[in-house]
Amino acid sequence: MADAKEKARRDARKVQADYERQVADARDARRKGFERARKAGLSLREIGEAVGLHWTTVGGILKGK
Numbered sequence: 001m002a003d004a005k006e007k008a009r010r011d012a013r014k015v016q017a018d019y020e021r022q023v024a025d026a027r028d029a030r031r032k033g034f035e036r037a038r039k040a041g042l043s044l045r046e047i048g049e050a051v052g053l054h055w056t057t058v059g060g061i062l063k064g065k
Contacts, residue, residue: 027061034062 037047044062048055 031061
């Protein structure tokens with residue numbers, strides 16, 4: 001039983017680490033996409049309208065916050 005619990009703990013740590021990596025990758029992809037939109041000439045407001053976020057949130061994402 002102790003082995004089963006340890007295996008479950010390892011599995012829980014692994015899935016949490018995988019989740020955190022995926023979230024970080026998604027955040028990075030979103031920021032890069034917003035950077036491309038800015039380089040294409042879109043304002044923060046235009047990006048926000050396109051994705052359903054407030055323009056200040058878009059600005060924060062671009063600043064890495």
